[in-house]
Amino acid sequence: MSPQEAARLLHEGKLIVFPTETVYGLGALASNKKAVRKVFDVKGRPSHNPLILHIANPHQLDELVLDIPESAHRLMKAFWPGPLTICFRKSNIVSDEVTAGLPSVCVRTPDHPLAHEFLKNVGEAVAAPSANLSGKPSTTSFEDAKLQLGNKGVEFLDGGLTLIGLESTVVDCSQQGVVKLLRPGSVSVTDLESVLGEKILDETKNEQVTSPGQLLRHYAPKGELLVIVGNLQQRQRWLDRLSEDQKFSWAFGIVGKVNNAHLYSHLSVLSQSEEDMSMYASRLYSFLNWCDQIQAKHIVLSFPEKNHPLSATLMNRLEKASQGNIISLGGTFS
Ligand code: TXA
Ligand code: MG
Numbered sequence: 001m002s003p004q005e006a007a008r009l010l011h012e013g014k015l016i017v018f019p020t021e022t023v024y025g026l027g028a029l030a031s032n033k034k035a036v037r038k039v040f041d042v043k044g045r046p047s048h049n050p051l052i053l054h055i056a057n058p059h060q061l062d063e064l065v066l067d068i069p070e071s072a073h074r075l076m077k078a079f080w081p082g083p084l085t086i087c088f089r090k091s092n093i094v095s096d097e098v099t100a101g102l103p104s105v106c107v108r109t110p111d112h113p114l115a116h117e118f119l120k121n122v123g124e125a126v127a128a129p130s131a132n133l134s135g136k137p138s139t140t141s142f143e144d145a146k147l148q149l150g151n152k153g154v155e156f157l158d159g160g161l162t163l164i165g166l167e168s169t170v171v172d173c174s175q176q177g178v179v180k181l182l183r184p185g186s187v188s189v190t191d192l193e194s195v196l197g198e199k200i201l202d203e204t205k206n207e208q209v210t211s212p213g214q215l216l217r218h219y220a221p222k223g224e225l226l227v228i229v230g231n232l233q234q235r236q237r238w239l240d241r242l243s244e245d246q247k248f249s250w251a252f253g254i255v256g257k258v259n260n261a262h263l264y265s266h267l268s269v270l271s272q273s274e275e276d277m278s279m280y281a282s283r284l285y286s287f288l289n290w291c292d293q294i295q296a297k298h299i300v301l302s303f304p305e306k307n308h309p310l311s312a313t314l315m316n317r318l319e320k321a322s323q324g325n326i327i328s329l330g331g332t333f334s
Helices: 003-011 033-043 070-079 113-122 142-149 189-196 232-245 277-293 311-321
Strands: 016-018 025-029 052-054 084-089 104-108 169-172 180-183 224-230 250-255 267-271 298-304 326-328
Touching: 003 016, 003 025, 003 113, 016 113, 016 142, 025 033, 025 113, 070 084, 070 189, 142 277, 224 232, 224 311, 232 250, 232 298, 250 277, 267 277, 277 298, 277 311, 298 311
Parallel strands: 052 104, 084 169, 224 298, 224 326, 250 267, 250 298
Antiparallel strands: 016 025, 084 104, 169 180
16 A cells, blocks of 8 residues: 555544554554544553654644743754654544543654655645554564454554664653653663753652553563563573573573574574674564464573663563563662
8 A cells, every 4th residue: 555545544534554663553644533442442542641743744742732931942953854743732633532522642753764654645744643542562564563453454564673673762851941751762861961951850660650551551562571670691690591491482582602502492682792782672572472373372582781771671671571571680770
């Protein structure tokens, strides 16, 4: 399907799965309340969890929001188009269906040629959560999106693999004088603070979470996921031991070199090197989706102890996906 055809179908009330640079999205025309409600039905998403608006061009923001604070101007200039979602005070044009009744609305401009063509042809905002069933791993390929949502009566725009593989960073600029981090992503706190010239408030570890979606069990495969964190030797020792008494229903996601690869029933190398955690990030969800396809009952994911700019974001996703089932082999990880 072409992006023009997808845009036409969207205007007819259809839902469209489309690629972005982060993960695939499940889009509805934001001005069509019935279509937006259908997004919640299709995903099985709780109605209190608001959707992000996607636009082709920052100029489209003007009618969606009450004001654009200076902080948001700076962030848009530095990071749009790109994997940064910004929360504003919403205008009356944006329905309660999109924002789950909140007075704020989150908006982003994806940096992906097909997403851009699609959104440009739509000509107005597209409300889209990640294209997965609620609680399940996000999808980073057309095939994975189709496996989760193929029987839901939605249409698909095939954009191959997404580049980043982790959902956008979400920041809240809707309150005066303060910028808050609601969800970590590939745009890091350091990136944000250097553009703003001031500290931002990290709300992601608060008990009182301000971003409703962050409360839920998320990104989780069906099998029990264990994350082991350590250096290469520590991880290898564990894997050697586990590979001895593994069953066929086990799956292993590895970073770095692995000894005796032939001994593992199901093995996937997420990244060849601890330095390349971007590769790990881009393959994480396809690994978790693959685990569901092969019906893995036990999943072991190894994670380097060494700090990397993406470590905190990856850990945020892994904590939710494993429900905190994380072992520090060196004892230094917290
Ligand atoms: O990279 C992404 O952001 C992907 C692609 C498709 O753009 N989208 C995505 O959407 O991850 P979703 O719905 O899976 O996650 C959006 C997050 C949720 O945690 C939601 O609670 C939060 O953003 N959110 C949306 N609107 C909000 C609002 N007005 N205030 C606070 N949090 C909001
Ligand atoms: Mg999601």
